[in-house]
Amino acid sequence: MCAMTDESEQRREIGHDEYDPVGTLALITVYFLIIALLWVFMYFVEFLGNEPTVVGSFLTVVGIA
Amino acid sequence: MSNAYIDDFPAEAKVVRTAFYSSFLALALGGVFGVIQTLHRTGYYRFIDSADYYTVLTAHGVFLVISFTIFFLVGVFTWAITTSLDRGVEDLRFTWGWYGLMAIGITLSGVAILAGFTDATDISASVLFTFYAPLQAHPMFYLGLVLFVVGTWLAGVDWFRSWWAWKAENPDERIPLPTFMVLTTMLMWYIATLGVAAAILVFLLPWSLGLVESVNPLLTRTLFWFFGHPVVYFWLMPAYMMWYIMLPKVSGGKLFSDPLARVVFVLFLILSVPTGIHHQYLDPGIAEGFKFIAMTNTMFLLLPSLLTAFTVVASMEHGARQRGGEGYFGWLKALPWRDPVFTGMALAGLMFAAAGFSGMINAGMNINYLVHNTFWVVGHFHLTVGTAVALTFMAVTYWFLPQITGKALWSRSVALGQVVLWFVGMTFMSNAMHRAGLLGVPRRTAEPQYDGFEFEAAVGTMGELQAQIALGGILLTLSLVLFFANVVGTALNGRSDDLPANEYAGTLSGPEDAPLVLDNLKLWTAIAVVLVVFAYTFPLLSIIDRGGLFGPDINPFPVSLETVHLLAFALESHVTGALESVAWLGVNR
Incomplete structure (x- = not known):
């Protein structure tokens, strides 16, 4: 039952060997850059924008401060 | 006479149709509760008592992530097995049997939840989808869940039976890809549900029936998350299946690589379960080292998701180039954006990419402290299960409906509007939820507002975030209305003879390129079990050691x-x- 592509709008047939997914590479590179930038941004949100969290100080942990 | 699924498998089409309609009923109920709680939380319109908010929240969670998703996926899996093996189910009575068990189970649980709205009975189950002790539900809720899960186990048996019968007739053939996906997903599900079965049958149900006096809350929580994380992959795997075997076809191309798809499903089988403790980073009583192991496993899970991103996008690009697309980004324009099946799935995939980032934040042990139990997490899973899964399911429904009813789709334009509206609504709602979570706005709270304290937003205002969430909720509700209009409209149509054939995507690199070992399901299951034993034995022993099997007071053995x-x-x-x-x-x- 496994079948071919819907050929109504297909203009050409591209086989395994002649297909080079450069568009995928381009798109994934963009995604990677976005994620990397968000990761850097995270540092500012997490560690510079807030009071010390549980990781930080004894006083916060026991709720004195 | 067309070549639709219903023409080849009329009896199975009825099963799939019934499962889908059950799933849509749950979607409708869950959607109603969703908009009620959105408006309540944000303070725009509060017509229920805030105490009832938690009943609404439980209903929203259970109906959507248990009944909607799982009923839909048993339909998809039944279609996938019968289509790819080209054989009907082995015993139709057995098939209806597991469906019936699931239906009875979820009805019992659902009634127990909804009974929480009335004082006429003392039945209630406002324990949220995560049903942690010490919150206690009526026994009917737990019993219903057990029946439902047993129903899914038997469904798996049904599909394995089909495969065994097929294998006897085709001893030298590779497992067809869709069947391979169903079998690996079910093996993962069998391992995963052991946790929830133990939590319910040994602890929560006897406790709710009064047979035991107490439970060890941390133990039942840990058993819940043993199941609670892999269940998200149980929702996601059918969506992945659709991205692998339907999306390339509707894009006009072929699946880039069958072997890569198999690798991805094997990785999910191996890695899904030994990760649950990453939901418990803030639970005292579990040593940091065990949490670190769970984090490592979780980070490894990024691998199959990134492999999927590559394979699925490359398959779409193949379609676009066959349709005449050119350039590094220009090929995107050649994709069939007017086709709701394509657009829905593509937008769902895009949202999933965004969810990948918020998921990484959740998964990091130290960064998790920042967002734990905040609205951020709610934003995250509305991108994953609420969009990647739900929008994919709704989009493929537009392909499935003609196949299983034999009737043409009521309106393609309404369908296109529906999927885009979902995407827009979720963009508003989910991004605002993430941002609110960063400000510390809690989740699972009817009135997240406090005397003498204001949440302060670094960018924008709380009011703006609330408005975005409420607006998003309304748009999502409208989208649901359009979806149901199409489902009902299609059901009311007459039979059509001109339906597309029941086919899925071909492959550029087929199963002949995949190493034989990938089809060795016993090997992968054994590795999965060993990893679970590594990840869970010591944490469970140490939890029991500290808090007792049934809580600190009773130590029977x-x-x-x-x-x-x-x-x-x-x-x-x-x-x-x-x-x-x-x-x-x-x-x-």
Whole structure:
């Protein structure tokens, strides 16, 4: 039952060997850059924008401060 | 006469149709509760008592992530098995049997939840989808869940039976890809549900029935998350299946690589379960080291998701290039954006990419402290299950409906509007939820507002975030209305003879390129079990050791390594004593 592509709008047939997914590479590179930038941004949100969290100080942990 | 699924498998089409309609009923109920709680939380319109908010929240969660998703996926899996093996189910009565069990189960649980709205009975189950102790539900809720899960187990048996029968007739063939996906997903599900089965049958149900007085909350929580994380992959795997075998076809191309798809599903089988503790980073009573192991496993799970991103996008690009697309980004324009099936799935995939980032934040042990139990997490899973899964399911429904009803789709334009509206609504709602979470706005809270305290937004205002969430909720509700209009409209149509054939995507690199070992399901299951044993044995032992099997007060049996040592010591001294007396007797005889 496994079948071919819907050929109504297909203009050409591209086989395994002649297909080079450069568009995928381009798109994934963009995604990677976005994620990397968000990761850097995270540092500012997490560690510079807030009071010390549980990781930080004894006083916060026991709720004195 | 067309070549639709219903023409080849009329009896199975009825099963799939019934499962889908059950799933849509749950979607409708869950959607109604969703908009009620959105408006309540944000303070725009509060017509229920805030105490009832938690009943609404439970209904929203259980109906959507248990009944909507799982009923839909058993339909998809039944279609996938019968289509790819080209054979009907082995025993139709058995198939209806597991469907019936699931339906009875979810009805019991659903009634227990909804009974929480009335004081006429003392039945209630406002324990949220995560049903942690010490929140206690009526036994009917737990019993219903057990029946539902057993139903899914039997469904898996049904699909394995089909595969075994097919294998006997085709001994030398590779497992067809869709069947491979169903089988690996079900193996993962069998391992995963052991946790929830133990939590319910050994602890929560006896406790709710009054047979035991207490439970160890941390133990039942840990068993819940043993199941609670892999269940998200149980929702996601059918969506992945659709991205692998339907999306390339509707894009006009072929699946880039069958072997990569198999690798991805094997990785999910291996890695899904030994990760649950990453939901418990803030639980005291579990050592940091165990949490670190769970984090490592979780990070490894990024691998199959990134492999999927590559394979699925490359398959779409193949379609676009066959349709005449050019350039590094220009090919995107050649994709069939007017086709709701394509657009829905593509937008769902895009949202999933965004969810990948918020998921990484959740998964990091130290960064998780920032967002734990905040609205951020709610934003995250509305991108994953709420969009990647739900939008994919709704989009493929537009392909499936003609296949299983034999009737043409009521309106393609309404369908296109529906999927885009969902995307827009979720963009508003989810991004605002993430941002609110960063400000510390809590999740699972009817009135997240406090005297003498204001949440302060670094960018924008709280009011703006609330408005975005409410607006998003309304748009999502409208989208649901359009979806149901199409489902009902299609059902009311007459039979059509001109339907697309029941086909899925071909492959550029087929199963002949995949190493044979990938089809060795026993091997992968064994590795999965070993990883689970590594990840969970010591945490569970140490939890039982500290808090007792049934809580701190009752310790009925050896619950710890120390007790075993004590028992061994007692036994040893008895035996030595006995031996000594025998020797003494011998000497003195």
